[in-house]
Amino acid sequence: MATKSIAAPFRITQGKRFRLKDYDPAASSDLTSKDQAAEALQSGVARLSQLQDKLYADNRWAVLLIFQAMDAAGKDSVIKHVLSGINPLGCQVYAFKAPSPVELDHDFLWRTTLCLPERGRIGIFNRSYYEEVLAVRVNPDLLRAERLPPVRGDLWKQRFEDINAYERHLTRNGTVIRKFFLHVSRDEQRKRFLERLEQPEKYWKFSAADVAVRQQWDDYMAAYEQTIRHTSSPEAPWYVVPADKKWFTRLVVSEAINDALESLNLRYPKLDPAQRKQREAARALLAAEDD
Numbered sequence: 245m246a247t248k249s250i251a252a253p254f255r256i257t258q259g260k261r262f263r264l265k266d267y268d269p270a271a272s273s274d275l276t277s278k279d280q281a282a283e284a285l286q287s288g289v290a291r292l293s294q295l296q297d298k299l300y301a302d303n304r305w306a307v308l309l310i311f312q313a314m315d316a317a318g319k320d321s322v323i324k325h326v327l328s329g330i331n332p333l334g335c336q337v338y339a340f341k342a343p344s345p346v347e348l349d350h351d352f353l354w355r356t357t358l359c360l361p362e363r364g365r366i367g368i369f370n371r372s373y374y375e376e377v378l379a380v381r382v383n384p385d386l387l388r389a390e391r392l393p394p395v396r397g398d399l400w401k402q403r404f405e406d407i408n409a410y411e412r413h414l415t416r417n418g419t420v421i422r423k424f425f426l427h428v429s430r431d432e433q434r435k436r437f438l439e440r441l442e443q444p445e446k447y448w449k450f451s452a453a454d455v456a457v458r459q460q461w462d463d464y465m466a467a468y469e470q471t472i473r474h475t476s477s478p479e480a481p482w483y484v485v486p487a488d489k490k491w492f493t494r495l496v497v498s499e500a501i502n503d504a505l506e507s508l509n510l511r512y513p514k515l516d517p518a519q520r521k522q523r524e525a526a527r528a529l530l531a532a533e534d535d
Contacts, residue, residue: 313487420504434458
């Protein structure tokens, strides 16, 4: 099954005309079979494993994957399944919760900057600095807690500008950025919340705060639309990934990551003359041990 372009319809590089209502959370393109999707995902996991090995050996690029979503959209599940085949030594995962007092005493990009991936690594942000134009925008109390000096002009426009400049800086210095909004419907979220309340093995996932946030659904959707509209770019695109069908969500994310890595034309480093000489000397020493 050809899946090379399956992520393309969900990729946003120019946000000016972006409207969230144009993207169906239940979409699955032309795929109707979970078995087909599972087979394609397995192939994608193996492909990612090979690409990550080259990324690590090449040691020129870093990859930053950002996941944003409403609760129960499946961020943890996507990370678990899509990245199941990679070497943990070359991967760093960070889940950003409410900021600490120390973090609140710094600018809004500080705490995530400390966690950026090194060259040769894949960094995963489960939530990110985008919370500063999403949750903070929807909840004024969070903004007040930051104790900002007086702001002249539109704070959110300024933060969008700061994020765009920040991502340009990272890109120019070798960090490949891909951003994923897992777009779950309100009905599907309700269904998943009920599962968490009714299945003992999922009790731990539920928080009363999740229901409170659900009451702000429209505000969050408006914030996501504005954020994607103002921070999409060719070098740091958003993917608005349908999230009502987990099997399709995982496949789209897998394809998007693999496409990004393949665009780097990664290769294993070639030995220079001095290194080849060292290799031959080492080979000779090891061969002599048989004598």
